[in-house]
Amino acid sequence: MDLGFSQATAVIVGGGRGMGFATARCLAEDGARVALMGRSPDVLEQAAAALVEFGSPDAVGVVVDTADVGQVEAAFAEVGERWNDGLNVLINTVGPDAVGGFEDLTDEQWLAAVDGGVMGMVRCVRAALPLLRRAEWARIVNFSAHSTQRQSEILPAYTAAKAMVNSVSKNLSLSLAKDEILVNVVSPGSIASEALVGWADSVGVDGSDPYRLMEAIDEHFGHPAHLPRAGLPEEIAPVAAFLASRRNSYMTGANVNVDGGSVFT
Structure with a gap:
């Protein structure tokens, strides 16, 4: 299926490896121009080179720590200079590293989970919005987790952060509807x-x-x-790619489970 990515521009935050890279590959194979964002220069360089081979003509890696608002703003300014017509797709795949029981987690760990799991996404969306509004069409896809619907005793902070991603994304789907920017969530299961x-x-x-x-x-x-x-990263990627595509023209505010059949809501 042609998803309409030919010559489209896309930023994938956390796209250097795993589900982010698998999604980037789907977009590249459909002709998208892809910028990968992450913290590791070596990982980004290798991933961007691979995307060129997969069909993204000018794939690039942009080093950024999403915990630093200045770096995020600079990264998206660089993207704006590279693509004058704006940004069609923003995909946020980065999540928090927060494992531990409720009574074991410190305040600092809770705050780190929120910053890594939610605020990084918020900073990226905020910085990307002028570019998304400039484009002919635009989509945002945020990665959550099926644990928001099926709790684990050792993931309270991680799950709380992902639940915030769901809530912010739902609000964005409402507030950006007037701009016809579609916002959806993918909730992977055990990948x-x-x-x-x-x-x-x-x-x-x-x-x-x-x-x-x-x-x-x-x-x-x-x-x-x-x-x-x-599941495998490449089994998440096609779902995220569809939500991010021009072919998806009317789905917004949705949370799509890709979890091997653990939740039905």
């Missing part, structure tokens, strides 16, 4: 991300096997899915 695979390896489980990985997730986190395996 074999680099971090999750690394965690599985650390507890003696072969994280590269999605079936074994799901068994470990069930044992430690209590997040089983109807399907007997963990």
